[in-house]
Amino acid sequence: xxxxxxxxxxxxxxxxxxxxxxxxxxxxxxxxxxxxxxxxxxxxxxxxxxxxxxxxxxxxxxxxxxxxxxxxxxxxxxxxxxxxxxxxxxxxxxxxxxxxxxxxxxxxxxxxxxxxxxxxxxxxxxxxxxxxxxxxxxxxxxxxxxxxxxxxxxxxxxxxxxxxxxxxxxxxxxxxxxxxxxxxxxxxxxxxxxxxxxxxxxxxxxxxxxxxxxxxxxxxxxxxxxxxxxxxxxxxxxxxxxxxxxxxxxxxxxxxxxxxxxxxxxxxxxxxxxxxxxxxxxx
Amino acid sequence: xxxxxxxxxxxxxxxxxxxxxxxxxxxxxxxxxxxxxxxxxxxxxxxxxxxxxxxxxxxxxxxxxxxxxxxxxxxxxxxxxxxxxxxxxxxxxxxxxxxxxxxxxxxxxxxxxxxxxxxxxxxxxxxxxxxxxxxxxxxxxxxxxxxxxxxxxxxxxxxxxxxxxxxxxxxxxxxxxxxxxxxxxxxxxxxxxxxxxxxxxxxxxxxxxxxxxxxxxxxxxxxxxxxxxxxxxxxxxxxxxxxxxxxxxxxxxxxxxxxxxxxxxxxxxxxxxxxxxxxxx
Numbered sequence: 089x090x091x092x093x094x095x096x097x098x099x100x101x102x103x104x105x106x107x108x109x110x111x112x113x114x115x116x117x118x119x120x121x122x123x124x125x126x127x128x129x130x131x132x133x134x135x136x137x138x139x140x141x142x143x144x145x146x147x148x149x150x151x152x153x154x155x156x157x158x159x160x161x162x163x164x165x166x167x168x169x170x171x172x173x174x175x176x177x178x179x180x181x182x183x184x185x186x187x188x189x190x191x192x193x194x195x196x197x198x199x200x201x202x203x204x205x206x207x208x209x210x211x212x213x214x215x216x217x218x219x220x221x222x223x224x225x226x227x228x229x230x231x232x233x234x235x236x237x238x239x240x241x242x243x244x245x246x247x248x249x250x251x252x253x254x255x256x257x258x259x260x261x262x263x264x265x266x267x268x269x270x271x272x273x274x275x276x277x278x279x280x281x282x283x284x285x286x287x288x289x290x291x292x293x294x295x296x297x298x299x300x301x302x303x304x305x306x307x308x309x310x311x312x313x314x315x316x317x318x319x320x321x322x323x324x325x326x327x328x329x330x331x332x333x334x335x336x337x338x339x340x341x342x343x344x345x346x347x348x349x350x351x352x353x354x355x356x357x358x359x360x361x362x363x364x365x366x367x368x369x370x371x
Numbered sequence: 372x373x374x375x376x377x378x379x380x381x382x383x384x385x386x387x388x389x390x391x392x393x394x395x396x397x398x399x400x401x402x403x404x405x406x407x408x409x410x411x412x413x414x415x416x417x418x419x420x421x422x423x424x425x426x427x428x429x430x431x432x433x434x435x436x437x438x439x440x441x442x443x444x445x446x447x448x449x450x451x452x453x454x455x456x457x458x459x460x461x462x463x464x465x466x467x468x469x470x471x472x473x474x475x476x477x478x479x480x481x482x483x484x485x486x487x488x489x490x491x492x493x494x495x496x497x498x499x500x501x502x503x504x505x506x507x508x509x510x511x512x513x514x515x516x517x518x519x520x521x522x523x524x525x526x527x528x529x530x531x532x533x534x535x536x537x538x539x540x541x542x543x544x545x546x547x548x549x550x551x552x553x554x555x556x557x558x559x560x561x562x563x564x565x566x567x568x569x570x571x572x573x574x575x576x577x578x579x580x581x582x583x584x585x586x587x588x589x590x591x592x593x594x595x596x597x598x599x600x601x602x603x604x605x606x607x608x609x610x611x612x613x614x615x616x617x618x619x620x621x622x623x624x625x626x627x628x629x630x631x632x633x634x635x636x637x638x639x640x641x642x643x644x645x646x647x648x649x650x651x652x
Binding site for chain 2: 140141158159161166171174177179180183184187188193194195196197221222240
């Protein structure tokens with residue numbers, strides 16, 4: 089139906105001569121809610137960096153919103169992993185959201201009534217009005233992430249990239265944040281790419297899964313991909329996928345101990361440090 | 372005493388000091404906000420000390436000390452910018468470069484026969500002693516620096532407080548880090564004129580650190596930081612004229628007093644007013 093939002097063709101990414109992933113053939117159309125899964129260092133963040141135009145592919149092509157990827161693409165919103173701000177940093181949630189509108193532009197910037205209204209609307213849409221004027225470093229992790237979602241959505245993006253936005257949040261806040269992202273996805277019919285090491289908090293919302301392990305990948309619906317056969321094939325060793333209540337547990341037989349995606353370092357043959365640095369790490 | 376001040380303000384050297392002091396204070400106030408937010412106190416210190424080396428070298432070959440300062444700080448900024456990409460690496464690179472550069476400074480001073488007074492003025496500040504030519508040069512450097520700051524202010528703020536999202540939104544975070552080091556190099560060369568190499572942090576850290584306690588609004592924090600730097604520099608110059616003690620004594624004193632006031636008296640009151648409005652969750 090619609091034009092593809094993101095399309096990879098024969099895409100291979102190498103980093104320091106190590107193959108991160110290869111021959112990626114992927115098309116994501118709107119509306120989809122895609123979970124990007126895999127152990128640490130498997131190149132999940134690198135995939136987002138390619139879409140953001142920050143890292144070029146080694147070979148192959150990628151098309152983002154109908155064009156080659158480019159830095160600062162206004163059609164993309166980005167939500168990072170929660171990292172707390174300094175307590176004394178003079179910055180309010182309202183300022184953080186405002187940076188999402190024009191923080192990348194040169195100059196000093198002038199306040200305008202229209203800009204203030206757009207910021208206020210974004211803050212209202214994530215129900216953060218009560219604390220939007222407090223110093224951001226004094227808010228809880230969940231409150232900060234709400235404001236980050238407002239920051240990502242304030243530019244009315246076509247595509248929302250989330251890189252582990254739930255990490256270090258408690259269960260209650262995880263549900264609030266996934267609820268906000270899903271609400272936007274349903275309301276606008278636009279696409280979410282959600283990188284996570286634990287699929288369970290978003291499992292009910294996801295309609296597609298991309299699983300990347302050790303340079304190999306598989307994509308499809310959660311029911312197609314999250315099976316013992318497919319993941320054993322990907323990991324190159326026997327893996328059991330268990331469905332317990334509404335949770336998915338991935339258990340390998342090499343160590344004899346149970347683990348799920350939350351402990352990916354137990355999985356065999358994974359180089360933890362070989363992936364790209366996270367976005368922003370080059371500072 | 373007011374009569375005495377008015378009388379002293381009639382002199383060229385006092386007017387020069389005040390003209391340069393205003394520009395230097397504005398630059399310092401803005402730059403110190405970013406120095407604090409980017410955790411770059413150590414880099415400021417290194418830039419100042421290697422500015423000293425540059426100034427000592429310039430005196431040795433008979434060039435203006437201001438030019439020598441600027442050359443020293445700029446070379447150091449480029450070194451730190453190119454070699455110290457990651458934060459952890461940066462501090463090591465700063466230390467390595469600073470140690471070597473200061474060694475050179477010692478050499479230059481030893482080679483220069485009249486080194487004691489010159490060294491004292493570079494180390495502790497000379498603003499009431501700068502000549503007309505240097506004042507023009509300082510104002511020119513200051514205006515250029517302010518121009519550069521005006522261009523990068525918004526993306527630099529974004530890259531400073533929220534580097535990950537800034538990069539994702541297309542802000543050239545790495546290039547801005549180097550640009551900011553060069554802006555710092557100019558700011559250090561300027562501020563050294565007032566308080567000297569050893570007391571540089573009183574202008575490039577304290578105003579920004581004090582302002583953080585006075586408001587949660589980033590724009591206001593910058594305004595307060597500039598205001599504090601102006602009070603410290605101009606107040607310091609006037610008090611020095613009256614008392615005939617070094618300017619840096621008063622600038623550091625005023626700057627420290629303003630920090631204590633902001634941190635322990637005005638800050639808590641501000642936080643209660645602007646601060647966290649508790650919500651149910």
